[in-house]
Amino acid sequence: MGRMLRLVITIAGKDLRLELRSRTSLLSAAVFAVLILIVFNFARDPTAISTIDLGPSVLWVTVSFAAVVAMNRAFNVERENAAFDGLLLAPVSREVLYLGKYLANVAFVLVVEAIALPLFVLFFNLDIAHALPGLLLTLLLATAGFVAVGTLFSAMVVRTRFAELMLPILLLPFMVPPLIYAVKTTVLLFGARPLSDVAEGLRFLTLYDVVFITLSVLLFSAVVDE
Amino acid sequence: MTADLGSARAIMRRGALITGLGLVGIGVVMVLAIGYTPVEINQGPAQKIFYVHVPAAFTALWIAVPATAFASLLYLWLKDPRLDRFAAASAEAAAVFCGVVLSTGPIWAKPIWGAWWTWDGRLTLTLFLFFLLLGYQTLRAAIRNPLERARFSAVISVMGLVLLPFIHLSVYLWRGLHPKPIVLKPSAPSLPPEMLKTLLIGIACALILYVGFVTCRYGIQLARDLKESADAA
Numbered sequence: 001m002g003r004m005l006r007l008v009i010t011i012a013g014k015d016l017r018l019e020l021r022s023r024t025s026l027l028s029a030a031v032f033a034v035l036i037l038i039v040f041n042f043a044r045d046p047t048a049i050s051t052i053d054l055g056p057s058v059l060w061v062t063v064s065f066a067a068v069v070a071m072n073r074a075f076n077v078e079r080e081n082a083a084f085d086g087l088l089l090a091p092v093s094r095e096v097l098y099l100g101k102y103l104a105n106v107a108f109v110l111v112v113e114a115i116a117l118p119l120f121v122l123f124f125n126l127d128i129a130h131a132l133p134g135l136l137l138t139l140l141l142a143t144a145g146f147v148a149v150g151t152l153f154s155a156m157v158v159r160t161r162f163a164e165l166m167l168p169i170l171l172l173p174f175m176v177p178p179l180i181y182a183v184k185t186t187v188l189l190f191g192a193r194p195l196s197d198v199a200e201g202l203r204f205l206t207l208y209d210v211v212f213i214t215l216s217v218l219l220f221s222a223v224v225d226e
Numbered sequence: 227m228t229a230d231l232g233s234a235r236a237i238m239r240r241g242a243l244i245t246g247l248g249l250v251g252i253g254v255v256m257v258l259a260i261g262y263t264p265v266e267i268n269q270g271p272a273q274k275i276f277y278v279h280v281p282a283a284f285t286a287l288w289i290a291v292p293a294t295a296f297a298s299l300l301y302l303w304l305k306d307p308r309l310d311r312f313a314a315a316s317a318e319a320a321a322v323f324c325g326v327v328l329s330t331g332p333i334w335a336k337p338i339w340g341a342w343w344t345w346d347g348r349l350t351l352t353l354f355l356f357f358l359l360l361g362y363q364t365l366r367a368a369i370r371n372p373l374e375r376a377r378f379s380a381v382i383s384v385m386g387l388v389l390l391p392f393i394h395l396s397v398y399l400w401r402g403l404h405p406k407p408i409v410l411k412p413s414a415p416s417l418p419p420e421m422l423k424t425l426l427i428g429i430a431c432a433l434i435l436y437v438g439f440v441t442c443r444y445g446i447q448l449a450r451d452l453k454e455s456a457d458a459a
Contacts, residue, residue, distance in 0.1 A: 149385065156378045160368035170361045170382065173354050177392040208392060215388055219381050222302050226373065 007092050011100025016107060018077060025073040026111065033066035033116040037123055051124040056186035059120055064175050066116060067109045067143065068168045071150035074105050075158040088224060098220035102151045102213075109143050131189035134198060138189070141205035142182040145212055149174045152216040155223050178208050234449040241442030248438050251431030252278070258424045266421075275334045277424050281432035282326040283352070290320035290436060291355065291387070298383035301376060307451065310376035313383060314366060315443035319436050321359040327352055350397040351390070358386045372454055 019026055040058045078084035087097065117139075121128060128135065150171050157166040185201035259277040266273035297313040300306075331349065332342040343349070362382055369375040417425070 152381070152385075156365070156381065159371075159374060159378075160365065162368060166365065166368055169364055173357050173361065173393075174385070174389055176354065177389070177396040180396040204395065211388060211392075212385075215385065219302075219384065222377055222381055 004093075004096055007096045008099045008103060011087075011092070011097060012103035012107065015074075015077070015101065015104035019104075019108065025070065025077075026108065029066055029070040029073075029108075029112045030115045032069050033062055033112055034119055036062045036065055037116065037120055041123055051126060052190055055120075055124055055126055055128075055190060056183045058124065059117075059186065060179055060183050062116055062120065063113055063139070063143075064146070064172075064179060066112050067146065067150065067175075068171060070109050070112055071105055071147065071154050071171070072157075072164055072167050073108070074101055074151055074154045076154075076163070079158060094221035094224060095217050097224075098151065098217055101155075102148060102216070105147045105151050106144060109147055110140070113139055113143065126190075128190060130192055131186075134189040134195060135186060137202065138182055138185050138198075138205065141202060141209060142178045145178045145205060145209040146171070146175045148209070148213040148216045152220060152223065155220070174212075178205055181205055230452050231449060234445050234452060237445030237448065238442055239445075241438050241440070241445055243438075244434060244441055245438030248431055248435030251427070251434055255281075255424060255428045255431055258427065263420045263424050264418055269338055272334055272337045275330050277428045279327060279330040279334065280425060281428040282323045282330070284429055285432040285436050286320050286323035286327060287352075287355070289433065290316050290323060291390075294320060295383050295387035298380035301380045302384070307372075307376065310380065311444050311447040311451065312440065313380065314447055315440040317359055317362050317379075317383065318443050319439040321356065321363065322439065323432070323436070324352060324356040324359060328356060345397075347394075347397045351393055354393050354397075355390065358382075358389070362386070372451060 037058065040054075040062070044054055075084065078087060090097070117135075120126070150167070153170050153174075154167055157163045157170065160166050181201040181204045185198045185205075188198045188201070255277050259274045263274070263277070265271060294313050294316040297309045297316065301309040301313060331352075335344065336342050362379055365382060366375055366379050369378060
């Protein structure tokens with residue numbers, strides 16, 4: 001178990017190191033997220049809808065689009081010089097390989113969210129300090145779930161034509177159930193409701209995470225093995 | 227090789243025949259719906275669409291989608307190309323039936339609910355299913371390697387099946403507007419016998435159409451696979 005964990009971290013570390021050294025996808029995903037926030041600001045009538053009502057939708061639409069863009073990266077980097085064949089030949093199980101890629105993706109999307117969240121608060125002048133612990137937990141749970149599906153799918157779409165368009169088409173239907181609950185939970189949190197009110201949403205997100213992480217781990221070998 | 231192509235053609239012809247039979251059956255159902263069944267007291271003539279809408283929904287949700295997912299699951303295990311061809315054919319038929327459900331629904335909803343579209347639970351679920359099926363087709367079209375195509379589409383189909391209960395859970399947060407079940411419920415069906423008979427004939431015809439579509443598409447898929455392997459050789 002300990003060895004497996006070390007291998008997972010090694011693979012994730014490789015991806016993150018690559019990202020830290022080039023910074024291209026991280027930067028572009030973060031800029032993309034910020035641009036969505038800016039577009040949202042101009043796409044609303046501030047006198048008609050208060051920011052606290054619109055806030056949850058803005059936040060989650062931004063997060064989901066930025067996450068899709070970020071996840072396209074995961075297996076794209078492996079295409080050059082047939083790097084993925086090398087990774088497949090590595091003496092690790094497919095489960096470890098998937099979990100390593102998954103972990104790197106979660107970290108990557110969380111970094112993008114960490115950049116977008118303060119700017120979201122800043123741009124929309126929101127006072128959400130009271131909601132922050134719950135919001136961070138919701139972000140973590142929702143991200144953990146749809147990144148699991150996204151990592152599996154990005155391993156597939158990278159082998160198709162129009163890969164960049166294929167991922168959102170396949171992934172967005174899978175992002176909707178966690179998104180529905182995440183938005184609902186965020187609305188409650190912004191309204192300073194007690195944690196017991198949001199327990200249902202968090203339970204749903206946890207269930208989604210458990211089911212789809214397990215399923216993706218199981219199906220990954222069917223994707224990569226001839 | 228030519229003999230195989232001949233058998234693909236024979237399958238297509240059989241499929242076309244069954245499809246024709248199903249279409250004639252749907253015509254009969256429409257005549258029955260207009261001439262034989264009584265007019266529903268609350269909804270008036272708008273209710274007649276029920277004899278097309280419900281059979282299509284039943285076939286898509288209870289037959290075509292489970293059959294696709296089951297064949298995909300078996301494919302991942304047995305790697306038999308016939309299962310992949312069947313799954314592809316069945317998914318395509320499911321998309322057609324979903325399309326029928328999603329287009330007949332609003333026609334009925336406008337006079338009855340007063341709006342073409344609402345985000346009613348079952349409606350949203352069917353919409354998502356439709357998008358999943360479209361995604362499935364798009365993915366198939368974008369992969370050249372037949373083995374990869376079969377594996378990837380089987381994975382998507384299994385994932386989609388697991389997703390459906392989650393969509394169900396999340397969209398039922400809103401109140402449903404759909405009529406309550408009237409046939410498949412613990413007590414006896416609460417329909418006049420003419421209506422029930424017509425509905426059952428409608429379902430039978432939709433199933434015949436499904437078999438026709440799947441047979442036809444299976445034949446086409448077989449011919450395609452044969453051509454692909456001939457090209458590769």
